[in-house]
Amino acid sequence: MNPDVLVVGGGPVGLATAIAVRLEGLSATVVERRLPPVEKACGEGIMPGGVTLLKKLGVNLPAGGSFRFRGILYQEGHISTRAHFQGLPGMGMRRTTLHNALVQRAKELGVHFLWGRQLRELLPTGARLSDGMVRSRWTVAADGLNSGIRRTLGLDGPIRRQRVGLRRHYRIAPWSDLVEVSFTDGCQAYVTPVAPDQICVVVLTDNPRQGFDRLLSRFPLLAHRLQGIRQVSEEQGGASVFRGARGVVRGRVALVGDAAVSVDAITGEGVSLGLHQAVALARSLGRGGLDEYARAHAGIMGATIRMTRLMLALDRRPRLRRLALGTLQRWPGLFSNLLGIHTRELSLAQFCARLIRLDRLGRTHT
Ligand SMILES: Cc1cc2nc3c(=O)[nH]c(=O)nc-3n(C[C@H](O)[C@H](O)[C@H](O)COP(=O)(O)OP(=O)(O)OC[C@H]3O[C@@H](n4cnc5c(N)ncnc54)[C@H](O)[C@@H]3O)c2cc1C
Incomplete structure (x- = not known):
């Protein structure tokens, strides 16, 4: 044929x-x-x-083998900031x-x-x-x-740039309808809800020899949440290039x-x-x-x-990263609009118009 x-x-x-x-x-x-x-x-x-x-x-x-997520959450230490998509949700599966x-x-x-x-x-x-x-x-x-x-x-x-991602699945009902990205120096962990009873956890690093558990321990809140939760897939690694x-x-x-x-x-x-x-x-x-x-x-x-x-x-510049995350935490509207550009839901012109509006709002509230 x-x-x-x-x-x-x-x-x-x-x-x-x-x-x-x-x-x-x-x-x-x-x-x-x-x-x-x-x-x-x-x-x-x-x-x-x-x-x-x-x-x-x-x-x-x-529907049963997937999960809608409505935005992204970034966190590092005591900083935590979230942004919702402009329109339709994303989907984990x-x-x-x-x-x-x-x-x-x-x-x-x-x-x-x-x-x-x-x-x-x-x-x-x-x-x-x-x-x-x-x-x-x-x-x-x-x-x-x-x-x-x-x-x-x-x-x-x-x-x-080349890094490695290590992935596991856990049998647990998603605790959030956001994809949660946690940062620490030289390493990120992110959690995607992929089914009503399952999440996918990826750890991204330059140094995969440390292994999943050791890398996970660098995110105490997440490690605590996953303690004792059943893993439902073989751990798999892949190059992130x-x-x-x-x-x-x-x-x-x-x-x-x-x-x-x-x-x-x-x-x-x-x-x-x-x-x-x-x-x-x-x-x-x-x-x-x-x-x-x-x-x-x-x-x-x-x-x-x-x-x-x-x-x-930002992965390589911790101070700048914390400054950026802190700024997004103070200006959640800015984060949502940046996410809109990233996902192509907003054009640059729409983004600028919204920034001007946000700025005006900020001035009237101060
Ligand atoms: C750790 C990690 C986390 C990620 N997280 C996300 C995420 O959350 N969301 C997201 O959108 N993306 C994510 N990505 C990226 C995503 O996985 C890739 O962008 C996506 O898989 C690309 O799809 P593809 O079909 O182009 O390539 P692939 O999925 O790599 O498929 C290529 C296929 O080609 C086949 N193939 C190769 N050579 C030959 C050959 N000679 N003959 C026949 N077949 C061949 C392979 O077997 C393979 O099945 C992640 C990537 C990594 C590594």
């Missing part, structure tokens, strides 16, 4: 690309080296923009739940799957897989952080998701960004080529790349 589009990588972004491609009326085959459902260390929070796109793609997210939902939708639309097969070589008219050849008009590299296709095409960008590519299109091949640009896990945006890219890529293919996608990609990434730089800078 020779599809219009061969998608290499059946992670969330590859699957979403195949779904979006089918909705544009093109045929799609996904080749994934692992077997479903594909698991991966992740914080498992999908931002509101991503949830909206999943709905638009017709992906059915099971296990990676395997997300994977199953995407596969089900892709099957409904007639996407062809080659599970347990691997791309061996890109060819001018398709690809050589571990067990045969596939011809396609276009090939999409959705093969993740260490994309072999990106490397083959000479599109590897520099790694700006901030890295770009030298381009996202080369000839008839396009990069998408982490294969194109990966942002640090602390942004919580990886999956949502990938979904935005998947939809833009499919639209471009539906119009007959990849030029439109190449132009759209930079626009999708801009705000998150700036936010990633800021968050990583």
Whole structure:
């Protein structure tokens, strides 16, 4: 079978690309080296923009196996500040739940799957897989952080920062409808509610040799909450890498998701960004080529790349971080508006207008 589009990588972004491609009326085959459902260390929070796109793609997210979250809480020591999303909530869910939902939708639309097969070589008219050849008009590299296709095409960008995330799940009813991010020097922990009776906990660090429990003990409040609570998954680790590519299109091949640009896990945006890219890529293919996608990609990434730089800078500058968190605590409106920019719910112009309003309000109250 020779599809219009061969998608290499059946992670969330590859699957979403195949779904979006089918909705544009093109045929799609996904080749994934692992077997479903594909698991991966992740914080498992999908931002509101991503949830909206999943709905638009017709992906059915099971209510019982997910949890809506309404915003973000940052805390460090005695500082604690929260921001709510402007509109719709985000959604936490296990990676395997997300994977199953995407596969089900892709099957409904007639996407062809080659599970347990691997791309061996890109060819001018398709690809050589571990067990045969596939011809396609276009090939999409959705093969993740260490994309072999990106490397083959000479599109590897520099790694700006690399850390490690360690992930566990605990059987406990979420105590909050926020994703809670706790900071300490050189390390963050975040908690995402992923089901009515389950949370996902990720610890992000430069020094994973310390191990999950030792890192967790650096967040006494969280460690206390989790004491004696049953773990319901194998601990899993994954690289959290901030890295770009030298381009996202080369000839008839396009990069998408982490294969194109990966942002640090602390942004919580990886999956949502990938979904935005998947939809833009499919639209471009539906119009007959990849030029439109190449132009759209930079626009999708801009705000998150700036936010990633800021968050990583704060990770390395504790005094500045505490100053920033303290400021957000004093100005919760500012935090909500910044979150709105981060999640693309607010434009820069709307943000500035709101800042002016906040400033005026502040002056009338002093
Ligand atoms: C610790 C941690 C926490 C995170 N937390 C969040 C979060 O809370 N929210 C969020 O939105 N994002 C989060 N992210 C980021 C998110 O996990 C990624 O952005 C997302 O998985 C990218 O999806 P993808 O489909 O592009 O790549 P992947 O999920 O990596 O999928 C790539 C797929 O390609 C397959 N593949 C690779 N090479 C080949 C080949 N040659 N042939 C066939 N198949 C191949 C792989 O097996 C894999 O299944 C986190 C990341 C980490 C590390």
